[in-house]
Amino acid sequence: MNCFEARKEFVAYWRRAMPPAERSSLVAHLGGCTRCERAFRVFALSAPALHSAAEPGARRISRPVIPLRAVKTRGPNAQVLSMRPARVYRRALLSGGVAAAMAAIIAIYITIPSRPTFEDAIPDETPSLEIATYKPAEDIFEQGFFGQDAMVQDSLLSDQPAEARSDLAG
Amino acid sequence: MPVAIAVKLAVRSAAVSSDKELIAEVLGGKTAAFAELTSRYRDKVERLCRRFFSDREMARDLVQESFIRAFAGLASYRSEMAFGGWLRAITANACYDELRRRKHRPEELVADFSEPEYQWLQLVNQATPEQIVEAAEQRQEAHDLAHRLLDFLRPEDRMVMVLKESEELSVSEIAQIMGWSEAKVKIRAFRARQLMRKRAERILASRPDEVAS
Numbered sequence: 127m128n129c130f131e132a133r134k135e136f137v138a139y140w141r142r143a144m145p146p147a148e149r150s151s152l153v154a155h156l157g158g159c160t161r162c163e164r165a166f167r168v169f170a171l172s173a174p175a176l177h178s179a180a181e182p183g184a185r186r187i188s189r190p191v192i193p194l195r196a197v198k199t200r201g202p203n204a205q206v207l208s209m210r211p212a213r214v215y216r217r218a219l220l221s222g223g224v225a226a227a228m229a230a231i232i233a234i235y236i237t238i239p240s241r242p243t244f245e246d247a248i249p250d251e252t253p254s255l256e257i258a259t260y261k262p263a264e265d266i267f268e269q270g271f272f273g274q275d276a277m278v279q280d281s282l283l284s285d286q287p288a289e290a291r292s293d294l295a296g
Numbered sequence: 297m298p299v300a301i302a303v304k305l306a307v308r309s310a311a312v313s314s315d316k317e318l319i320a321e322v323l324g325g326k327t328a329a330f331a332e333l334t335s336r337y338r339d340k341v342e343r344l345c346r347r348f349f350s351d352r353e354m355a356r357d358l359v360q361e362s363f364i365r366a367f368a369g370l371a372s373y374r375s376e377m378a379f380g381g382w383l384r385a386i387t388a389n390a391c392y393d394e395l396r397r398r399k400h401r402p403e404e405l406v407a408d409f410s411e412p413e414y415q416w417l418q419l420v421n422q423a424t425p426e427q428i429v430e431a432a433e434q435r436q437e438a439h440d441l442a443h444r445l446l447d448f449l450r451p452e453d454r455m456v457m458v459l460k461e462s463e464e465l466s467v468s469e470i471a472q473i474m475g476w477s478e479a480k481v482k483i484r485a486f487r488a489r490q491l492m493r494k495r496a497e498r499i500l501a502s503r504p505d506e507v508a509s
Contacts (some may be wrong), residue, residue, distance in 0.1 A: 153426060172442050176446075177461070254408070
């Protein structure tokens with residue numbers, strides 16, 4: 127009995143539905159083949175739930191249960207096969223996507239010109255705060271503020287009684 | 297008395313009617329004929345449901361669900377396909393839907409495994425195949441642990457495990473039922489076995505630490 131035939135008979139062996147000669151042949155094979163023995167132990171983990179002889183409709187299997195090439199749990203290729211699941215690919219894709227997104231953000235930051243600042247928005251001719259507020263007293267006098275003060279004084283005096291006006295004006 | 301004879305004859309005639317004849321009757325308006333189909337396939341449908349769910353009540357609910365779906369979709373049944381296979385596909389899909397609905401899968405807690413389950417795991421790891429087969433028949437914990445290990449699998453992986461190993465379907469048959477590619481079925485089958493093995497190894501490796509702590 128070779129490995130392919132042996133694994134084909136796991137279910138029948140579990141259900142005790144094998145002729146004695148084939149059964150002893152399988153037992154002998156399992157005793158000498160570590161790979162098939164290991165495969166049988168994995169099979170035995172789920173077999174009580176999946177292959178109960180007491181269940182109705184149990185029948186002897188005639189098709190291969192486990193493809194031989196799918197059960198490489200040992201040897202140099204075992205690690206390669208165990209790394210095949212989609213989760214590994216998903217992880218690689220995810221990390222690649224994150225790296226690409228970061229590269230795109232950096233590229234956008236470098237290539238797009240920077241936004242104008244508040245200082246850039248102020249026209250050059252606008253005087254600075256310091257210049258705008260500074261008015262020496264001499265300038266004020268030259269601009270005729272005295273005249274305006276005199277007009278204000280006149281308007282204030284006009285609201286007062288005649289005696290008070292003469293006192294204030296004097 | 298003549299009534300009893302008539303009933304017996306009717307029952308006998310119903311028993312010998314083929315599935316296709318019964319389906320034709322149902323589609324022709326005699327919905328009572330579906331009860332005969334139900335009684336014929338109830339055990340098989342329930343057995344399949346029990347492969348997915350160890351909870352008997354849940355399995356019975358899914359049996360009901362499967363037959364309801366079959367009745368509702370009977371018009372779409374094509375006679376080229378065996379009714380049993382068609383019904384099995386409906387049942388498998390009903391179970392798959394239920395597995396997907398259960399988004400929460402149990403976490404792997406080593407402490408949750410009982411001592412008999414752990415002993416069974418040790419036996420599977422160390423004993424000869426002959427001893428394993430003999431012991432499995434007498435141990436309920438073997439059945440419990442197998443279901444718990446299957447519970448850890450993703451719904452897709454579990455579907456493939458059950459349909460391939462328990463229902464003995466070929467890769468192409470599973471692909472047809474699930475609407476997947478054959479490559480996907482093969483990958484899922486391989487992956488499911490790998491995951492179960494790794495889980496078992498992890499439990500075995502971590503158990504001494506648990507005991508020591």
